[in-house]
Amino acid sequence: MTHVNRPRPATATTGGLRRRLAELRGPGHAPRPLDARALSALAANPGCRRRALLDGAGVDKTALARALGVQGAFGQSxxxxxxxxxxxxxxxxxxxxxxxxxxxxxxxxxxxxxxxxxxxxxxxxxxxxxxxxxxxxxxxxxxxxxxxxxxxxxxxxxxxxxxxxxxxxxxxxxxxxxxxxxxxxxxxxxxxxxxxxxxxxxxxxxxxxxxxxxxxxxxxxxxxxxxxxxxxxxxxxxxxxxxxxxxxxxxxxxxxTRLTRLADIAAELPEDVSFDVDRPAKELSAAVEAVPAAYAPECLAACELAFHCRSRARATGDVTALGRSVRGELGGLRTVEDVLAAAHGAAGDPSDPAVAALRRAARLRAEALGASGGPEAR
Missing domain, CATH: 3.90.320 (Lambda Exonuclease; Chain A)
Incomplete structure (x- = not known):
């Protein structure tokens, strides 16, 4: 019989939420306090459920990044x-x-x-x-x-x-x-x-x-x-x-006020998800990927997991890796592959302003390269 992990029911009480957050943090790990520096960074990116849950649970993100093997310089000297x-x-x-x-x-x-x-x-x-x-x-x-x-x-x-x-x-x-x-x-x-x-x-x-x-x-x-x-x-x-x-x-x-309630985020996770930094890297990576992130280059100066999120965004071709302003200009195009397909007429609605702008840019680039006779024009 195949075991299916089902999301836990929503936590109704503050005590129940604290117990669930302690489970996510892992036994034997004291909660890491959330300071104003981290809270202001979280408020600047309220769409990142990953950071909201990890910070709310008091997970040591520096130790988590180290366990994932993707850690960069962060914090004060x-x-x-x-x-x-x-x-x-x-x-x-x-x-x-x-x-x-x-x-x-x-x-x-x-x-x-x-x-x-x-x-x-x-x-x-x-x-x-x-x-x-x-x-x-x-x-x-x-x-x-x-x-x-x-x-x-x-x-x-x-x-x-x-x-x-x-x-x-x-x-x-x-x-x-x-x-x-x-x-x-x-x-x-x-x-x-x-x-x-x-x-x-x-x-x-x-x-x-x-x-x-x-x-x-x-x-x-x-x-x-x-x-x-x-x-x-x-x-x-x-x-x-x-x-x-x-x-x-x-x-x-x-x-x-735009932050999703921690109880709602935690309720969507399977029971066996844990961010216990003593777990194997493969399990931790799966647990982290189970919570949606909203990566942007600005995260590199504000979050210990930014390098991990950046590598995942680049691997999937997510346009958020190019910056929030670029992401906003591209409308419904979510991946670099979608952007290139729209620019070359293989996909996208021509009436979409973002698609129209991309095709015009691609046409101008082709004309410029064609005029110079470079091999990139083909």
């Missing part, structure tokens, strides 16, 4: 990591006073000089305990005395993503005497003559928007601007700039 920690330690060294000064200067705050700066302890066992301590600290900050600022260093926030809770840890959150809460991101890349790398600033803004979204869920007033703290020029002295979050916050909120 140890030097950059150490430099970032050293700079952040300097920023926090004076008990939050420097962060408050930078925030007031960057936002042109005209309120009276601070009567004091409180830095509550938000340490606790486990992310749930730290999130509870953070909520209590925010409530206490709202009741602080007149003129007292509160700085929460590495608080723990919680955000619902695709039906599962995700814990997030911003560098700091400042609470003004009027209750306004500001996300603070401390980065090790420099601000040179008032200008920083646009790509790095953009990534920091996306992360800050994720933190702001989690802060909103706790109530209270969240500032439209985040404070970006970086080294000034080539020194290790901190400088700061206020960055507007409103546009990015709206984009992240919209993209997160």
């Amino acid at each position: 140890q030097f950059a990591f150490a430099r970032g920690h050293a700079f952040e330690a300097r920023v926090h060294a004076d008990g939050g006073a420097e962060l408050v000064r930078l925030l007031r200067a960057a936002t042109a705050d005209r309120s009276p000089e601070p009567a004091g700066v409180a830095v509550p302890d938000v340490a606790a066992d486990g992310p749930e305990g730290r999130a509870a301590r953070t909520r209590l600290a925010l409530e206490a900050a709202d009741e602080a005395g007149a003129g007292v600022w509160t700085v929460l260093v590495h608080p723990m926030l919680e955000l619902d993503v695709a039906g599962a809770p995700v814990h997030l840890e911003p560098d700091a959150v400042a609470v003004a005497p009027d209750g306004r809460r500001t996300v603070i991101e401390v980065k090790s890349f420099p601000i040179l003559d008032g200008t920083a790398d646009p790509a790095k600033v953009g990534a920091a803004v996306r992360q800050s928007a994720v933190y702001a979204l989690a802060l909103e869920a706790l109530g209270g007033t969240v500032a439209d601007d985040a404070l970006l703290v970086c080294p000034k020029d080539f020194s290790n002295l901190p400088t700061a700039a206020a960055v507007d979050l409103r546009r990015q916050l709206a984009a992240v909120r919209r993209q997160l």
Whole structure:
């Protein structure tokens, strides 16, 4: 009798979903926390079910890529990591006073000089305990005395993503005497003559928007601007700039709502699918391929599995390997083979604008090569 793997029924409860995600991760593997960097990358590509499920299950994608044998350079160097920690330690060294000064200067705050700066302890066992301590600290900050600022260093926030809770840890959150809460991101890349790398600033803004979204869920007033703290020029002295979050916050909120619920993705998988990195590479490859991906070249800078997904996209001739803009221009043509067939009149609807453009391009290329007499004209 042939055994047929059937999808599991949809998980109805949060507890059931967590058990299923633990099964997918494999026994003996603690969940890898989903940070704001990964969440902002996920929000930028909400159509990728593969990343949504792997991140939601807490799978170590670096270990998974290594087990698949397709791993490229990814993440910060140890030097950059150490430099970032050293700079952040300097920023926090004076008990939050420097962060408050930078925030007031960057936002042109005209309120009276601070009567004091409180830095509550938000340490606790486990992310749930730290999130509870953070909520209590925010409530206490709202009741602080007149003129007292509160700085929460590495608080723990919680955000619902695709039906599962995700814990997030911003560098700091400042609470003004009027209750306004500001996300603070401390980065090790420099601000040179008032200008920083646009790509790095953009990534920091996306992360800050994720933190702001989690802060909103706790109530209270969240500032439209985040404070970006970086080294000034080539020194290790901190400088700061206020960055507007409103546009990015709206984009992240919209993209997160588009994510398919993890329970729905998990329910479509056969019972024996597992991403346990201790399994043979052949089984892991089959498990990964069981979940649809939405690869784009931008994934190379944001996902540990990007090199695996790229090789699979190239092997199948998927046009997504050429980039999202190209994919959008080609309409319903999904593979390179389909594109070439449409360009040479062997397939495709002539009334389709994409097909018509391809045929015109092919005709112009043939005429140009024919005029030059090159062998490629044939």
